[in-house]
Amino acid sequence: MATMTSLTSSVLKPYAFFRMMTPTPPRETNLSFTYSPNKIHQSLSLSTAPNNEKHITTPPKKEIFHEFDFFVVYTDGTVEVLRPPPAFVPPFELHIKDAEIITTTNDPRLTARLFLPKNPDNKKLPVVLYFHGSGFCSRSALSPEYTNHLADIANQSNVLAVSVEYSKFPARPPPACYEEAMASLDWIALHANGAGPEPWLNDYADLQRVFVAGNSAGGNITHYVVSKVGKTGPPNGINVEGAIMVHPFFGGLGEDRQWLYMCKDNKGPEDPRLKPAAEDLNTLGCRRVLVCVAETDPLRPAGENYFRDLKNSSWGGRVELELNKGIGHSDQVYKPYDENSRLVVPRIATFIKQQ
Numbered sequence: 001m002a003t004m005t006s007l008t009s010s011v012l013k014p015y016a017f018f019r020m021m022t023p024t025p026p027r028e029t030n031l032s033f034t035y036s037p038n039k040i041h042q043s044l045s046l047s048t049a050p051n052n053e054k055h056i057t058t059p060p061k062k063e064i065f066h067e068f069d070f071f072v073v074y075t076d077g078t079v080e081v082l083r084p085p086p087a088f089v090p091p092f093e094l095h096i097k098d099a100e101i102i103t104t105t106n107d108p109r110l111t112a113r114l115f116l117p118k119n120p121d122n123k124k125l126p127v128v129l130y131f132h133g134s135g136f137c138s139r140s141a142l143s144p145e146y147t148n149h150l151a152d153i154a155n156q157s158n159v160l161a162v163s164v165e166y167s168k169f170p171a172r173p174p175p176a177c178y179e180e181a182m183a184s185l186d187w188i189a190l191h192a193n194g195a196g197p198e199p200w201l202n203d204y205a206d207l208q209r210v211f212v213a214g215n216s217a218g219g220n221i222t223h224y225v226v227s228k229v230g231k232t233g234p235p236n237g238i239n240v241e242g243a244i245m246v247h248p249f250f251g252g253l254g255e256d257r258q259w260l261y262m263c264k265d266n267k268g269p270e271d272p273r274l275k276p277a278a279e280d281l282n283t284l285g286c287r288r289v290l291v292c293v294a295e296t297d298p299l300r301p302a303g304e305n306y307f308r309d310l311k312n313s314s315w316g317g318r319v320e321l322e323l324n325k326g327i328g329h330s331d332q333v334y335k336p337y338d339e340n341s342r343l344v345v346p347r348i349a350t351f352i353k354q355q
Helices: 004-008 144-157 176-189 199-204 217-232 257-262 278-282 300-311 341-353
Strands: 031-035 040-045 064-067 071-074 078-083 093-101 110-116 125-131 160-165 205-215 240-246 288-294 318-324
Touching: 093 144, 093 176, 110 144, 110 176, 110 199, 125 144, 125 176, 125 217, 144 160, 144 341, 160 176, 160 199, 176 205, 176 217, 199 205, 205 217, 217 240, 217 278, 240 341, 278 300, 288 300, 288 341, 300 318, 318 341
Parallel strands: 125 160, 125 205, 205 240, 240 288, 288 318
Antiparallel strands: 031 040, 040 078, 064 071, 071 078, 093 110, 110 160
């Protein structure tokens, strides 16, 4: 088995034994930032005109064409993605590196951030393929918050975690994220014979124990992946053991217009990517599912409905529902040191370690 030193020499951004500082954010074209006391606004132009300035100023007044919870579309063609201020992230020790996901087209190039527990003990570990929350339009797998969150999952669950930096609106709107999610699973399967492009997966991954997981929009993407696996079977050489959906986003709650606006090939409010279809639930491609809902989350009914529909389906697996008391939507990511938020990752770890 390769040593940690030799492993880190083969990746795009190697870190030996990582003491986490603020990660370098993903590069985006035509990007500018403006700051206000309550929000950080990330403005991404739909035009091709270059704009690499970073400035602190009052956002210019523009005429709004469409307004959604996560972004605003202006009449001049620009899109303003609304992001809350980042959470404080203290140093966190574990093995971490970034790697390129090899796809059939490699357009665009996908990046994943990999997390290995402090003491892997030279043994094979379950793999967690993770999709972060984003509203399909913001956030990053490479952000401090998600780096901290995945590090916590990797250490507490004793897994090799692969967090995917998937495409988002407006640069590459849905369905790109769904296609890239499946490509990520195919990439992991390249390591089934121990000769794939990523040494950590070759040396440490137990591909008979793969879990697909995500929060918010990532929970939606997680369902899509395991529903596809149920229809077509898993890629050769791997077994999808379970799915973990934390505070997942699904339609049917009256707030579907943002997703419908972003996904131009949508089939309306009953699109199975938005509102899981009964036939997809009947044939879900894993043995176990954990659905977590937050007590004060407006999306709580979406997760509860998913749990109920899956439990009442003809799927033969085991589904569990966990109520995260005293927290709101994705607080385990953005308020990870609150007393109630701290309980979410241990619950995920317990689920993964079950037989």
